[in-house]
Amino acid sequence: MSAREREISQEDLRSEFIEKLSDRSEAVSIDYLLNETSVEDRREAKQVLRTMIDEGMISTTPGFKYKLASDVSATA
Numbered sequence: 001m002s003a004r005e006r007e008i009s010q011e012d013l014r015s016e017f018i019e020k021l022s023d024r025s026e027a028v029s030i031d032y033l034l035n036e037t038s039v040e041d042r043r044e045a046k047q048v049l050r051t052m053i054d055e056g057m058i059s060t061t062p063g064f065k066y067k068l069a070s071d072v073s074a075t076a
Contacts, residue, residue: 006044009044010044010047010048010051012038013037013039013044013045013048014048014052014057016037016038017033017037017048017049017052017058018057018068018072020032020033020036020037021033021058021066021067021068022068022072024067026065026067027060027061027065027066027067028065028066028067029063029064029065029066030046030049030064030066033045033049033066049066053066056069057069057072058072
């Protein structure tokens with residue numbers, strides 16, 4: 001996979017994660033996110049999640065659950 005294809009793939013994952021998290025009011029597990037999206041490479045998906053956490057788009061809760069930051073919308 002080229003660098004450009006990887007970048008597109010990561011952007012698609014980010015969009016899917018935002019969509020799935022915006023549909024849920026409560027925090028969800030990583031298994032939910034990985035099973036409910038078109039993730040092909042779990043390692044890449046986890047890296048995308050870590051990046052989104054670092055950027056403040058996703059927050060974590062006790063028990064390693066994920067929630068969309070309040071200032072992020074599904075249209076982001």
